[in-house]
Amino acid sequence: MKVVILAGGFGTRLSEETIAIPKPMVQIGQHPILWHIMKFYSSYGFEEFVVALGYKAEIVKNFFLQFADMASDLTIDLGTGKVERRRRHEETWKLHLIDTGLDTLTGGRVRRLAPFISGGTFMLTYGDGVSDVPLDRLVAFHRSHGKLATVTAVPALARFGNIIFEGDRVADFAEKRVTENAWINGGYMVMEPGVLDYLHKDEDVLEVDLLERLTDDGQLAGYRHEGFWQCMDTLRDKQGLERLWLSGVPPWKRW
DSSP: OOOEEEEESEESSSSSSOOOEEEGSSSEEEHHHHHHHHHHHHTTTOOEEEEOOOOOOOHHHHHHEEEHHTOOOOETTTTTEEEEOOOOOOOOOOEEEEOOSSOOOHHHHHHHHHHHHHOOOEEETTTTEEOOHHHHHHHHHHHHOOOSSEEEEEOTTTSOOOOEEEETTEHHHHHHHHOOTEEESSSSSOOOGGGGOOOOOOOOOOOIIIIIHHHHTTTTEEEEOOOOOEEEESSHHHHEEEEEEETOOTTOOOO
């Protein structure tokens, strides 16, 4: 099953100076948060990734073009130009790094990926959040209800919108409309190719033009996850994730 990661947003401001890189490339420890997300998925056996790029796409591409050398010990013969990798990295990922346009919105990026994901069930998440959601249970839940899409719902914080349930069916999906005892979209979604029929243009927004329309058609289910989940929207978020990583036991680390 392929994993789609939305990594095409603009740079982010996590300090007084604008960080001139895509948010998914902001480091937690010595690795971009994008790497942490991919390591988590691969720990469950999902190793084929379709990464939707946009702002500074070349930074993401260069990271993975250099990945094998940077993650390995090298013996370099300057006379012959021969490079031999000694201690190799352990990743066996297959990556599709697709430039989906600088100004394309989230739903439009998924639409542009149709040639890569229209052949079967796929997973979808944002490139700036980590979690310990059990992906095997998430996929099993998705397959059990027969709807087109499943979104992982996590308990709401005050600055987010909410998901309202009727049983396992999502009855209302509203970004930025906070109510008491609400749940929010935590990413980590599972979708059938039929969701692509809901997306028609680059200006489509994932949350509005796909998730809300799926909700209206009764085709969106929510998997409640009360474990760890954290997005990286602010400098405080980044610092918190750094502390967890440096503790040696970050909740999302299964490898």
